[in-house]
Amino acid sequence: MDFAISRRRMVEQHIKSRGVKDPLVLDAMLQVPRHLFVEQALADQAYGDYPLPIGQRQTISQPYMVAVMTEALQLKGGEKILEVGTGSGYQAAVLARIAGRVYSVERIPELARRARRILDQIGCTNVNVKVTDGTFGWEEQQPFDGIIVTAGAPSIPRSYLDQLGPGGRLVIPVGSLGSQVLMRVTKSGEGRFEEERLLDCRFVPLIGGNGWQNDGT
Ligand code: SAM
Incomplete structure (x- = not known):
């Protein structure tokens, strides 16, 4: 299987054609070998537009959602x-x-370890991974230009708003355990917040002190 061809098709058919335009995002998704991040037995499905299981009852998000969330951060x-x-x-x-x-940050040590190994394998040296309850953010490293939450929260944790720098953007799914709305919150220079509802989505729960107490099962 030629993964580079599959990746190009994924970007054209599932991401570009559905309205994601940011060339930085499209290029990043053309480059990153998604098949290395899924279980080997699922590698041939890695460029389909759906989430896949990664163990520990968690998922790698659908490529379109990864693209939309990355674009929503408005990175330069x-x-x-x-x-x-x-x-x-x-x-x-x-x-x-x-x-x-x-x-x-990841709350499940086995997933954090596996992610670190793959990130090292592809030479991603500008990513720090820490095992912790991420509902409190990462206090020591704030302020952030952007915060992206890839699990569904019952409400927006205050710590994220506090840890955003001026002009920073938070992208987070907020709602019930079964369905959420993807929100973008922008912190203005004066410490005010502008909230936008981007689209409906469905994520595994954000579990922790400022999130859900369990996954509802
Ligand atoms: N971004 C991931 C990727 O690219 O594969 C997909 C993330 S998966 C949809 C959601 C992840 O959030 C799970 O790995 C889950 O363990 C993690 N998670 C849930 N609650 C968390 C918390 N309080 N702190 C850190 N990670 C958490």
């Missing part, structure tokens, strides 16, 4: 980004091709 290059929910590490790798440095 060189930024400092916090990702909550490392999962497979794929979203972190896409961000790392655009941003200056990515701080990514």
Whole structure:
């Protein structure tokens, strides 16, 4: 299987044609080998437009959603980004091709370890991965130019708003356990916040002190 051809098709058919335009995002998604981030047995499905299981009852997000969320951060290059929910590490790798440095947190140690290994394998040296409850952000590394949360929250944790720098953007799915709205919150220079509803989505839950107490099962 020629993964480069599959990747190009994924970008053309599932991402560009559905309205994602940012050339930095399209280029990053053309470059990052998604098939390395899924289980080997699922490698031939890696460029389909759907989430796939990554173990521990978690998923690698659908490519279109990765593209939309990355575009929503409105990156220009060189930024400092916090990702909550490392999962497979794929979203972190896409961000790392655009941003200056990515701080990514994951609550499940096995997933963080696996993600680190793949990120090292593809030479992603500007990603820091930490095992922690990411509902509190990453206090020591703030302020961030962007925060991206790849799990569904019941409401917007205050810590994320506090850890955004002036002009910074938070992209986060907010809603019930079964369905959420993808929100973008922009912090103005004066510490005011502008909220936008981007689209309906469905993510695994953000579990932690400022999130859900469990996954509802
Ligand atoms: N960004 C990931 C990728 O590219 O593969 C997909 C993430 S998956 C949809 C959501 C992840 O969020 C899971 O790995 C889950 O363990 C993690 N998660 C849930 N609650 C968390 C928390 N409080 N802190 C850090 N990670 C959390």
